[in-house]
Amino acid sequence: MIIAIDGPAASGKGTLAKRLAAHYGLRHLDTGVIYRAVAHALLNAGTELTDEAQAAEVALTLDPATFDDPALKSQAVGSAASVVSALPRVREALVSFQRQFARQPPGAVLDGRDIGTVICPDAQVKIYVVADPGIRAHRRTLEALSRGEPADEAAVLADILARDARDQNRPVAPLKQAPDAYLLDNSHLDIESGVRAAIDIVEAVRAGRQRV
Numbered sequence: 046m047i048i049a050i051d052g053p054a055a056s057g058k059g060t061l062a063k064r065l066a067a068h069y070g071l072r073h074l075d076t077g078v079i080y081r082a083v084a085h086a087l088l089n090a091g092t093e094l095t096d097e098a099q100a101a102e103v104a105l106t107l108d109p110a111t112f113d114d115p116a117l118k119s120q121a122v123g124s125a126a127s128v129v130s131a132l133p134r135v136r137e138a139l140v141s142f143q144r145q146f147a148r149q150p151p152g153a154v155l156d157g158r159d160i161g162t163v164i165c166p167d168a169q170v171k172i173y174v175v176a177d178p179g180i181r182a183h184r185r186t187l188e189a190l191s192r193g194e195p196a197d198e199a200a201v202l203a204d205i206l207a208r209d210a211r212d213q214n215r216p217v218a219p220l221k222q223a224p225d226a227y228l229l230d231n232s233h234l235d236i237e238s239g240v241r242a243a244i245d246i247v248e249a250v251r252a253g254r255q256r257v
């Protein structure tokens with residue numbers, strides 16, 4: 046089974062994807078970390094984020110061992126990722142890695158922006174996760190503070206909104222809900238309730254039921 050989870054920044058995609066993967070015994074890929082790794086490498090090399098040839102080269106030679114680097118979690122790297130992720134050659138370079146990951150048995154949960162629309166359009170289950178921007182900014186601020194990083198909620202909100210706009214308006218693989226994706230608004234759900242709602246969606250799809 047392949048489960049595709051998409052949605053805007055800090056909507057809770059990764060949390061749900063990890064929990065669904067554990068629940069169903071599937072592998073998990075946070076695809077955002079791939080774009081973050083490309084951006085981080087370019088920032089470290091002092092390369093312009095819009096240098097498409099260099100960015101594509103970095104994407105093609107990316108080492109998945111770098112995906113665990115805690116530096117990838119910063120707001121600055123997230124913003125840079127949304128600039129490089131708009132470059133068509135960067136996206137093209139990363140498609141086959143993601144598809145191969147998804148196809149290996151017993152299946153996988155992938156979370157990102159274009160999983161249900163581009164990477165795994167045939168995924169058995171697609172969930173589009175949203176939450177109010179202010180709530181997302183609050184959660185992301187708490188997350189940064191818990192890592193010991195200074196975070197200003199207003200600045201985090203501005204960053205999230207700018208990133209969402211860039212991701213939604215790019216010509217290639219823009220962030221949008223796939224027509225066959227289920228919408229899950231977790232603004233007012235705690236993590237456990239969100240996970241239960243996501244499992245309910247998966248179970249309804251597996252049972253061939255339409256969810257109301």
Ligand SMILES: Nc1ncnc2c1ncn2[C@@H]1O[C@H](COP(=O)(O)OP(=O)(O)O)[C@@H](O)[C@H]1O
Pocket residue numbers: 052053054055056057058059060061184185187188231234235236237239
């Ligand atoms: N339903 C929820 N209630 C409260 N906090 C949440 C909820 N879902 C996620 N979070 C927290 O919000 C932050 C962003 O969640 P995350 O799963 O990383 O989002 P995304 O992968 O969409 O960026 C994390 O700190 C996470 O623990």
Ligand SMILES: Nc1ccn([C@@H]2O[C@H](COP(=O)(O)OP(=O)(O)O)[C@@H](O)[C@H]2O)c(=O)n1
Pocket residue numbers: 053054055056076077078080081123126127128130131156157158159160208212
């Ligand atoms: N499948 C994906 C995943 C991420 N991205 C880009 O990478 C950036 C960082 O993604 P992320 O999922 O780590 O961001 P958060 O939602 O965790 O803040 C996004 O803002 C997108 O620009 C993408 O274009 N396609």
